[in-house]
Amino acid sequence: xxxxxxxxxxxxxxxxxxxxxxxxxxxxxxxxxxxxxxxxxxxxxxxxxxxxxxxxxxxxxxxxxxxxxxxxxxxxxxxxxxxxxxxxxxxxxxxxxxxxxxxxxxxxxxxxxxxxxxxxxxxxxxxxxxxxxxxxxxxxxxxxxxxxxxxxxxxxxxxxxxxxxxxxxxxxxxxxxxxxxxxxx
Amino acid sequence: xxxxxxxxxxxxxxxxxxxxxxxxxxxxxxxxxxxxxxxxxxxxxxxxxxxxxxxxxxxxxxxxxxxxxxxxxxxxxxxxxxxxxxxxxxxxxxxxxxxxxxxxxxxxxxxxxxxxxxxxxxxxxxxxxxxxxxxxxxxxxxxxxxxxxxxxxxxxxxxxxxxxxxxxxxxxxxxxxxxxxxxxxxxxxxxxxxxxxxxxxxxxxxxxxxxxxxxxxxxxxxxxxxxxxxxxxxxxxxxxxxxxxxxxxxxxxxxxxxxxxxxxxxxxxxxxxxxxxxxxxxxxxxxxxxxxxxxxxxxxxxxxxxxxxxxxxxxxxxxxxxxxxxxxxxxxxxxxxxxxxxxxxxxxxxxxxxxxxxxxxxx
Numbered sequence: 001x002x003x004x005x006x007x008x009x010x011x012x013x014x015x016x017x018x019x020x021x022x023x024x025x026x027x028x029x030x031x032x033x034x035x036x037x038x039x040x041x042x043x044x045x046x047x048x049x050x051x052x053x054x055x056x057x058x059x060x061x062x063x064x065x066x067x068x069x070x071x072x073x074x075x076x077x078x079x080x081x082x083x084x085x086x087x088x089x090x091x092x093x094x095x096x097x098x099x100x101x102x103x104x105x106x107x108x109x110x111x112x113x114x115x116x117x118x119x120x121x122x123x124x125x126x127x128x129x130x131x132x133x134x135x136x137x138x139x140x141x142x143x144x145x146x147x148x149x150x151x152x153x154x155x156x157x158x159x160x161x162x163x164x165x166x167x168x169x170x171x172x173x174x175x176x177x178x179x180x181x182x183x184x185x
Numbered sequence: 186x187x188x189x190x191x192x193x194x195x196x197x198x199x200x201x202x203x204x205x206x207x208x209x210x211x212x213x214x215x216x217x218x219x220x221x222x223x224x225x226x227x228x229x230x231x232x233x234x235x236x237x238x239x240x241x242x243x244x245x246x247x248x249x250x251x252x253x254x255x256x257x258x259x260x261x262x263x264x265x266x267x268x269x270x271x272x273x274x275x276x277x278x279x280x281x282x283x284x285x286x287x288x289x290x291x292x293x294x295x296x297x298x299x300x301x302x303x304x305x306x307x308x309x310x311x312x313x314x315x316x317x318x319x320x321x322x323x324x325x326x327x328x329x330x331x332x333x334x335x336x337x338x339x340x341x342x343x344x345x346x347x348x349x350x351x352x353x354x355x356x357x358x359x360x361x362x363x364x365x366x367x368x369x370x371x372x373x374x375x376x377x378x379x380x381x382x383x384x385x386x387x388x389x390x391x392x393x394x395x396x397x398x399x400x401x402x403x404x405x406x407x408x409x410x411x412x413x414x415x416x417x418x419x420x421x422x423x424x425x426x427x428x429x430x431x432x433x434x435x436x437x438x439x440x441x442x443x444x445x446x447x448x449x450x451x452x453x454x455x456x457x458x459x460x461x462x463x464x465x466x467x468x469x470x471x472x473x474x475x476x477x478x479x480x481x482x483x484x485x486x487x488x489x490x491x492x493x494x495x496x497x498x499x500x501x502x503x504x505x506x507x508x509x510x511x512x513x514x515x516x517x518x519x520x521x522x523x524x525x526x527x528x529x530x531x532x533x534x535x536x537x538x539x540x541x542x543x544x545x546x547x548x
Contacts, residue, residue, distance in 0.1 A: 025459060042456070042473065043474050044474055046477045048521075071461070071479060072480075094402045095442070097406075126421070130401040131401060131402065132402075
C-alpha cells in the first residue's frame with residue numbers, strides 16, 4: 001500500500017477538506033464565509049489576522065481558513081498553504097482599478113508549489129452591484145485561460161450580500177476535491 | 186581487544202606448529218627494525234626535500250641584519266597599504282576594489298609571519314619576539330580596517346531560495362514569456378465606472394435618485410482642492426488620490442475603500458471603511474464595523490455629522506441609523522500592539538467641524 005493510498009484512506013474516514021480563502025482586501029471573503037454558514041453579515045470588520053470555520057457541507061466537513069487581505073498581512077498567507085485542498089480566490093468585481101493588483105497577487109499565489117495540487121475556485125463577488133464586471137470579463141482580465149493546464153479551476157459570479165452563486169461555487173469546489181481525493185463513488 | 190589478540194596469537198602458534206617460539210619472536214623483531222629503518226629513510230628524504238624547497242623559495246640570509254631589513258621593509262609597505270585602503274574607502278568609485286585589496290594585505294601579513302618562522306632558528310630570541318609583536322600589531326590594524334571599511338552584513342534569517350530543477354526553470358521562463366506577450370490583458374473590457382475624476386478646484390455634487398437606490402458604486406479619483414457632495418444611497422464608494430478636498434457623503438450600504446488621500450476632510454457613513462496611505466486627513470465617520478488604517482499617518486477621527494433633507498431615512502434604509510461609536514475603534518494594521526497607535530488620534534471636541542447641513546448645496 002502506497003503512502004498516497006494510506007493518506008486517502010485516512011482522509012476518507014474524516015471526510016475533511018481544507019479550504020483557503022484569499023484575495024485582496026475588501027473583496028468580501030469573510031462575508032462569503034459567514035453567509036454560507038448562515039450567520040449575520042451586517043457587522044463585519046476588516047479581518048485582522050484570520051478566521052477558521054468548520055462548515056458541514058453534504059457529507060464533508062470543510063475547514064475554511066479565511067485569511068485577511070490587507071497588504072500588510074498578505075505576506076502571511078504563505079503560512080496557511082500547507083495541505084490546502086481547495087483555494088478560493090475572491091475578487092471584488094466592482095473594484096476595477098485594482099484588478100491589476102488582483103491579477104499579480106493571484107499569479108504569485110499560483111506559483112506556490114504547496115498549492116499546486118489545490119483546486120481553484122474564483123468568486124467574482126459583488127455581482128449585485130450595478131456595473132460590476134461579469135465573470136467572463138474577470139477571466140480575461142485575470143488571464144485565467146493562460147493558467148497551467150493541470151490546474152482544476154472554475155469561476156463563479158456571486159454576491160455575498162444576497163447569497164447568490166455561493167452554493168454553486170462551493171458545490172463545484174467540493175465535488176472537484178472529492179473526485180481527486182476520495183475518488184468519488 | 187586484548188582477548189582477541191591473545192586468541193589470534195594462539196592460533197598463530199598452532200599453525201606455526203613445530204616452530205620454536207623464540208625464533209618466531211626474533212623474526213618479528215627483524216621485520217620491525219626493517220620497517221623502522223625505511224620510515225627513518227623516508228623521513229630524512231622528506232626533510233631534505235623540504236629544506237631544499239625552502240632554500241629555493243627564499244634565499245636564506247642567515248644574517249640577522251638582512252632579516253631585519255627585509256622585515257622592516259615589508260612591514261612598512263603593509264602599513265602604507267592599510268592607510269591607502271582607508272583613503273580608498275572615502276571614494277565611492279574605488280570602494281568596490283576595497284575588498285580584494287584588504288585580502289591581499291592579509292596574505293602579505295601571513296607571508297611575513299612565515300618569514301619570521303623560517304628564520305627563527307638563527308634569530309636571537311629578542312628579535313623573534315619583537316617581530317611577532319609587530320606582526321600582531323599589523324593584524325590588528327588590518328582587522329580594524331576590515332570592520333570599519335567593510336561592515337559585515339547583519340545576521341538575519343532568510344528564506345532559502347527554493348531548489349528548482351532545470352525543467353521547472355524552463356517552465357517559468359516560458360510562463361514569463363506568455364505573460365509578457367499580452368502586456369495588459371484586455372483592459373479594454375474594463376468599463377469606466379461612474380465617478381468624479383481629474384478635477385481641480387471644483388464643487389462636485391451628485392444626487393443618487395431613488396430609482397438607482399442602493400444599486401451602484403461610485404468613484405472619486407484624482408481630485409485636487411474640490412468640495413464633493415454625494416447625496417442619496419450608494420452600494421460602494423472608492424476614493425483614490427485626493428488632495429486638499431472636502432467630501433460629504435450619504436449612506437453607503439457596502440464598503441468604502443480609501444487610498445492615497447492627504448490634507449482632506451472626509452465625512453462618510455458605511456458598513457466597512459478601509460483607509461490606506463492617508464496623510465493629515467480628518468475622518469468623520471458613522472461605521473458599523475471597526476474602521477482600519479494601513480500605511481497612514483496623522484489621521485484623525487470624529488463622529489459623523491452630516492445633515493440634509495431625508496438623510497435620516499436613507500441612513501435607516503442602509504442600516505446605518507445607529508451610532509455604534511466605532512468611529513473611534515480604529516485598527517491600525519501597521520501597529521499591532523496594545524498601546525495606542527501613533528498614526529491616528531481622536532479629534533478634540535473643540536476642533537471638530539460643526540454639524541454640516543448641506544441641504545442647500547446638495548440638491
